[in-house]
Amino acid sequence: MRSVVSLVFLSFFICLSPLLVNSLSPSLNDDVLGLIVFKADVKDPDGKLDSWNEDDDSPCNNWVGIKCNPRSNRVSDLVLDGFGLSGKLGRGLLQLRFLRKLSLANNNFTGRLSLNFAELSDLGVLDLSENGLSGEIASDFFSQCGSLRSVSLAKNRFSGPVPESLGSCSALASVNLSGNQFSGALPVGMWAMTGLRSLDLSDNMLDGIIPKGIEGLNNLRVINLRGNEFSGEVPYGIGNCMLLRSVDLSRNLFSGGLPTTMQKLSLCNNLALGSNELTWEVPEWIGEMRSLENLDLSENNFTGQLPVSLGKLQSLKILNVSNNALTGSLPESMSNCINLLAFDISHNAFSGGVPLWVFELGLQQVLFSGNRLSGSIHNALASSPENSQKKLVVLDVSGNVLSGSIPAALGNFGSLQLVNLSRNSLIGGVPSSIGQLKLLNFLDLGENGLNGSIPSEIGGLTSLEELRLEKNALGGNLPLSIGDCSSLASLYLAHNEITGPIPASLSKLSNLQAVDLSFNKLTGALPKQLANLVRLQLFNVSHNQLQGELPAGSFFNTIDPSSVSENPSLCGSAVKRTCSKVLPKPIVLNPNSTDDTTPTTVAPSFGRGKKILSISALIAIGAAAAIVIGVITITVLNLRVRSSMSRSAVALTFSGGDDFSKSPSTDGSSGxxxxxxxxxxxxxxxxxxxxxxxxxxxxxxxxxxxxxxxxxxxxxxxxxxxxxxxxxxxxxxxxxxxxxxxxxxxxxxxxxxxxxxxxxxxxxxxxxxxxxxxxxxxxxxxxxxxxxxxxxxxxxxxxxxxxxxxxxxxxxxxxxxxxxxxxxxxxxxxxxxxxxxxxxxxxxxxxxxxxxxxxxxxxxxxxxxxxxxxxxxxxxxxxxxxxxxxxxxxxxxxxxxxxxxxxxxxxxxxxxxxxxxxxxxxxxxxxxxxxxxxxxxxxxxxxxxxxxxxxxxxxxxxxxxxxxxxxxxxxxxxx
CATH class of the missing domain: 1.10.510.10 (Transferase(Phosphotransferase) domain 1)
Incomplete structure (x- = not known):
């Protein structure tokens, strides 16, 4: 068996001259030597490379990850994706002279990419994606790339400019450099790579202007430049790349209008232009892109109305035009978009009513917040067919001027997980049918004109995590059934007219973290059981008519005084008001006793005589009382200590300190x-x-x-x-x-x-x-x-x-x-x-x-x-x-x-x-x-x-x- 020492010397000779290695050991297979040296440079914690035995004559039989050319019996493919390997990419790889595919994706390799893969003249596929490789890549790294067809360096930590030599690889069909820190302008030669089919440069820091000569990439199917700093206008020539299926230019600095040539992209199914500085109107010709399935024009400066031609896009599944300056009503022609699943027009200036067809198409997401939509949504919800009701997951029409009542038909949409009707002018009560939404985990009806009581059916929302009904005119008592909302973590009911006591059933909600019941008309004492809510971070009951002592518990012992203020009859250290205590009845001598030393207690008279106790009995009672008080004191101290230990021992995979929620702002983007x-x-x-x-x-x-x-x-x-x-x-x-x-x-x-x-x-x-x-x-x-x-x-x-x-x-x-x-x-x-x-x-x-x-x-x-x-x-x-x-x-x-x-x-x-x-x-x-x-x-x-x-x-x-x-x-x- 060759010793480890000889292996080290052989790897040293590899660095000097492959010819020298061959002359010293002509019987040693170059592929075996190169792979064993490569293995010596890496850590293999899971033993995935245990089958690589240096005593084997060839790696072609049973070495995992190895594929050989059956004619030459030389290694052609080295594929070790997801093996959990780490370390450096050693020079042993350069011994694999006939290698055609090298794929080391999804490992933990680190260091710089210093190997000269030009020595591997047959290499056609290079995939080093999802590792920890870093640093700049030499400008001439791709200088010898005649056979290279696909290269992926995605999701590493490479920085600096994209190597200039990449533009000389005319045979490349796929380039993926996404998820790195490349910066600067792209090599000019890249826009002349006529064989290129897929180009992904997303999520880097690249800048500059895309030249009009992009039309030279006439074989391009996919281009993704998302998340960079490219500027200037969208190149006019992009429409001449007529084989394009996907165009993603989002999250850049592109400006101006959309070039008219884009309408020629009849095969394009994904057009993502969101988060740029594009202007003018959404062009009428957009309807000619009949294959579109995803159209994202969000977060730009588009103005005017949505074009009627959108109704021609019958393959459209996702339409996002949020955060622009669009106006007018939604075109009726969009009722023809029969495959539409998600429709986001939030944060524009759309007006008019909510069209009936919106709830007839079977949408999964309706995001209409932050517009000027008016009228009632009653008819739109009530007229939707049953098959459409089963599909809707997200309904957000917050921040409009909708009026009328919340229709009972809302309860028919059994798949709803989020409902946000806040910041409108809705009136009437909360419909009891809301309790039918068993999958609902977020409900916001705040800042409307709702009245009446909260229905007891609210307890049917067992998946509900956040309930917001603040700033309405709701009255009546809090329903006891609120304790059945077992998943509830946040409860915001501030600024209403709610009366009566806080139900003790609230203490059953073990996930509860934030409660805001301030500015209501609540009465009675706070349930002592609330001290059992170990996850509680905010409990605001200020500006009510509560009375009695605060619950004794770790949270309530340190509660912010402002959270319990303006309750005149509430007492405790947090409100700096001492609670009156019932003192024990004094021990006095019984005047009727023949024994002057025999004490008794003053008891209320119910038509019976006073009860007389002996001195020994009183001493026993006093001793017992002292013991009980001592036990209680020690128990309380231990509970506090354990509570503190519990808090300090919190250990989550992703813990992040403690939070103290107040009423969140409702401004900003949605979804x-x-x-x-x-x-x-x-x-x-x-x-x-x-x-x-x-x-x-x-x-x-x-x-x-x-x-x-x-x-x-x-x-x-x-x-x-x-x-x-x-x-x-x-x-x-x-x-x-x-x-x-x-x-x-x-x-x-x-x-x-x-x-x-x-x-x-x-x-x-x-x-x-x-x-x-x-x-x-x-x-x-x-x-x-x-x-x-x-x-x-x-x-x-x-x-x-x-x-x-x-x-x-x-x-x-x-x-x-x-x-x-x-x-x-x-x-x-x-x-x-x-x-x-x-x-x-x-x-x-x-x-x-x-x-x-x-x-x-x-x-x-x-x-x-x-x-x-x-x-x-x-x-x-x-x-x-x-x-x-x-x-x-x-x-x-x-x-x-x-x-x-x-x-x-x-x-x-x-x-x-x-x-x-x-x-x-x-x-x-x-x-x-x-x-x-x-x-x-x-x-x-x-x-x-x-x-x-x-x-x-x-x-x-x-x-x-x-x-x-x-x-x-x-x-x-x-x-």
Missing amino acids: KLVMFSGDPDFSTGAHALLNKDCELGRGGFGAVYRTMLKDGRSVAIKKLTVSSLVKSQEEFEREVKKLGKVHHSNLVALDGYYWTPSLQLIIYEFVSGGNLYKHLHEEGENYLLWNDRFNIILGAAKGLAHLHEMNVIHYNLKSSNILIDSNGEAKVADYGLARLLPMLDRYVLSSKIQSALGYMAPEFACKTVKITEKCDIYGFGILILEVVTGKRPVEYMEDDVVVLSDMVRGALEEGKVEECIDGRLQGKFPAEEVIPVMKLGLICTSQVPSNRPDMAEVVNILELIRCPSESQDELGDSS
Whole structure:
């Protein structure tokens, strides 16, 4: 068997000269040698390449991922897609001289693309997509590409200009460079690649003007330039590429009108021009593009009316013209669009009534918010056929001037998941038929003129997560059946005329997070059972007529005084009003007793004599009372301690601190889904993504769900429950797009977002290995070896250092926000949420994020000290100590509270620091690494911010600790 040493020498010779290798070992198969050297450069955690045996004469028999030419018996295809491999792309690949297809997609390869694939003259397919490759690609990388037919470098981290030599690859049929950070103008030669059929450059930072000469790409079927900074007019010659099936120029800076030549694109089924600066009217000739299935003209500056010719588009499934300046009524001809599924005209200036045909076509989504539509929707809903009623999923006509009552026929649309009729002039009551909508998870009827009582049938909405009826004239009592809405998380009924008590059944809603019942006429006492709502973050009952004492519970003990103000008879510490207490009856001597020492109690007279007790009985009663009081006191203290421990032990795959919702703004766009890489592939609306069976957990800022895209990729979706803290859609989108450009292998990637005024979703990559908190503190998890712990600390440090380099403060660093991927690598999650929610102030961050207890820097308590990256460094120091000791930042004992940093610092001063190391390591750790790492944690937790190192320095120190050639004495002395 060839030794590993000989393999190293052979790989060295490969770098010098393949001829030399052949002359030294003529019997050694070049393909075997090249593949074994390639394997030596990669990590294979799942053992997918175990069948690659260096003793085999040929790889063509049973080597996984290998396909050979049967005539030459040489490797022709190397396909290792999704094998979970990592490492660098080594030079061993260059030995595969007859390779025709190289596909390493969906792995974890990193580093620069420095190999010269020109040596592989037969290469026809190159697919390195969905890895972590980075840096600039040499300008001459594609200089020898005569055989190359397809190249995909999508979803990596490449930067700089697109290589100039790519324009010389005249035989290329498919180019996909999407999802990178390429910048600058495209090579001029690309517009002369006459064989090109598919061009995807989406989601980069490319700019410049597309030349009129694009018509030279007359074989082009697909062009996707979405999410760049291309400017100028849409090129006139694009209409001469008559084989085009899909054109996506959205999210750029294109201006002017649409070129008339586009009407010649008779085969085009997807035309996406949204989020540009296009002007003029939507042209009448758009109806000549008879194959259109998706037409997106949203977020431009189009004016005038929708053309009547839209009725010719009988294949049309999705029409989005939202956020323009369109006027007039909807053309009746659109009733011919029999395949239409989603129709979005929101945020324009359309007028007139809602046409009957809208609900006759069997639409899944009707998004008409923010227009000037008037009249009643009664006839439109009542006249819809039964088969159409079963299809409608989203109905949003908010922000218009609709009048009349809400028709009972609304209850016939059994597939509805979202209904928003808010900010209109609707009158009458809430129809009882609303209880038939068993799939409904969002209902907003706020800011109308509704009256009457809330129907008891509301309890039938078992899927309802958010109910908004604020700013109406609703009266009567809150129905007891509200407690049957088992999924309810947000309840907004403020500014009505609701009377009577708050039903105790509200306490059954274990998912409840936000309740606003302010400005009503509620009476009676607050049910004590409300203290059991452990997820409650907002409970506003101000400006009512409630009385009695506030419930005793963790939330109500720290409730904002403004949330219970203007209730004259309400008492408790939050309203600074002492509750009157019933004192025990005094013990007096019985004047009729013959024993002067025998006491009795003054009891109310019911026609019977006083009850006389002996001194011994009274002493026994007093002792028993003292014991009971002591037991109750200890029980309450223990409950509070456990409650605090529960809060500090929250561990979700994507937790994000605690949120405190107020009434969200209803301004902004509705139903906007943006993915930073790839197509959204959500055909039934974003609400359908929030499948309760796929809920990963709930954090302070919202619940987290796992879902799978149509391309098979899993993502994690955080449903924010802090809508009121979002200042505006524009600011939200600006900040989330900034965060979407933050890329690092130790950061959880932000893939996109979804926006409506009342629902914001943040879409992250899914990380399968759970979070660090679970691995450290939960039973049943495999405990981490020291090497794993060190790598996690170092990886998290690198991710945090990159955030600071991009001027992003995490604010909420903790072990449950450090995720572990399938390779054991650390990924920092939930960064920058404070940037997404501009109204988060220091009070919210310091007083409300209870799940970050112990990680928060002391300067949060001082309003005169600026919050900087040093706060993250303090939290990172606590994280280091948590990883090394296996203990939580704050531990609650039976009669004591242990602060981790104080414990370690004290042990260090007493020379007992090794006693703090996690006992599960059982001495299997290098003291020369562990102790300096602990000292580094203490340095990071200095009370003075300026004494803490920055994260770049922390990374350097950790790398020096791991390197034995560097002295660590200096680090130890600095503590």
